[in-house]
Amino acid sequence: xxQRRKVDILCVQETRWKSSKARSLGAGFKLFYHxxxxxxxxxxxxxxxxxxxxxxxxxxxxxxxxSLKLEIKGVMFNVVSGYAPQVGCELEEKEKFWLDxxxxxxxxxRSERVVIGADFNGHVGxxxxxxxxxxxxxxxxxxxxxxxxxxxxxxxxxxxxxNTFFQKRQEHRVTYxxxxxxxxxxxxxxxxxxxxxxxxxxxxxxxxxxRQHRMVVCRxxxxxRKMKRAKAEQRTKWWxxxxxxxxxxxxxxxxQALGGQEVLPNDWTTTANVIRETGRSVLGVSSGRKVDxxxxxxxxxxxxxxxxxxxxxxxxDTERTEESTVSTGVQGDAA
Numbered sequence: 001x002x003q004r005r006k007v008d009i010l011c012v013q014e015t016r017w018k019s020s021k022a023r024s025l026g027a028g029f030k031l032f033y034h035x036x037x038x039x040x041x042x043x044x045x046x047x048x049x050x051x052x053x054x055x056x057x058x059x060x061x062x063x064x065x066x067s068l069k070l071e072i073k074g075v076m077f078n079v080v081s082g083y084a085p086q087v088g089c090e091l092e093e094k095e096k097f098w099l100d101x102x103x104x105x106x107x108x109x110r111s112e113r114v115v116i117g118a119d120f121n122g123h124v125g126x127x128x129x130x131x132x133x134x135x136x137x138x139x140x141x142x143x144x145x146x147x148x149x150x151x152x153x154x155x156x157x158x159x160x161x162x163n164t165f166f167q168k169r170q171e172h173r174v175t176y177x178x179x180x181x182x183x184x185x186x187x188x189x190x191x192x193x194x195x196x197x198x199x200x201x202x203x204x205x206x207x208x209x210x211r212q213h214r215m216v217v218c219r220x221x222x223x224x225r226k227m228k229r230a231k232a233e234q235r236t237k238w239w240x241x242x243x244x245x246x247x248x249x250x251x252x253x254x255x256q257a258l259g260g261q262e263v264l265p266n267d268w269t270t271t272a273n274v275i276r277e278t279g280r281s282v283l284g285v286s287s288g289r290k291v292d293x294x295x296x297x298x299x300x301x302x303x304x305x306x307x308x309x310x311x312x313x314x315x316x317d318t319e320r321t322e323e324s325t326v327s328t329g330v331q332g333d334a335a
Contacts, residue, residue, distance in 0.1 A: 176212055
């Protein structure tokens with residue numbers, strides 16, 4: 001299904017597989033999962049094979065929360081899979097889930113991308129009055145207590161409930177369907193500042209991979225920010241004073257600038273400014289570029305290494321095919 005729908009990363013819940021492992025699923029996909037009981041809970045993340053080598057860190061927090069950190073084309077990308085307790089669960093269990101999720105998100109630097117794919121077992125509801133900063137107007141039904149927890153979490157972490165920002169037919173917003181009951185409980189969240197990188201988000205209908213739950217898919221294009229090169233500071237060429245001719249010229253110009261006085265004025269600030277201005281006009285200033293004059297290490301061996309590195313980089317630039325666009329989804333209930 002992921003291959004057919006061109007989904008690169010998929011968060012799954014209710015896997016019901018015990019232990020913390022990774023397994024190949026075939027067709028070029030690999031599953032990372034964590035669970036403690038074969039009868040309930042369990043979370044996982046499925047990656048397209050080309051992204052497996054990009055995994056830098058895996059955090060298996062509990063059988064309801066886990067995260068993966070990837071580096072995609074120089075961008076740090078964190079994927080979090082979550083499975084919130086159902087409506088009838090104990091309050092203590094719900095509080096633990098939100099505490100774990102809070103800690104995971106808080107541990108991720110602000111400069112890194114974060115996408116949460118989770119079965120939150122709650123309804124954020126239609127409309128977004130007073131909550132415009134974290135959700136759009138395209139939810140479903142009325143908000144319940146569990147849905148309010150999702151909204152409160154999004155506000156705490158400055159995140160956005162992506163599903164609700166895209167106007168779709170109701171059939172493409174329903175994530176859970178059983179009999180005559182249609183609801184929205186599976187959501188994708190991202191940082192509010194990165195919402196503009198998501199071009200679409202909808203529910204995929206017509207797939208029977210998991211019972212009752214439907215897959216939510218969003219398409220996100222990672223935008224790499226160009227680092228601004230710091231402007232180098234221009235410096236007065238004081239080293240020219242080693243030359244007798246420059247030194248004599250500097251003394252003459254400085255004496256004229258000070259009004260012909262042999263004794264320096266008592267106001268040091270004024271005197272220092274005059275010395276600096278005279279130095280800039282007589283000796284000149286540098287271009288601002290740092291030049292390392294210690295080139296004793298630049299030998300034939302180093303030159304050859306640099307040449308091979310440049311050739312390897314040129315070859316990699318011409319042959320790589322990896323794109324910076326990834327498709328991310330969440331599928332509640334993978335059992």
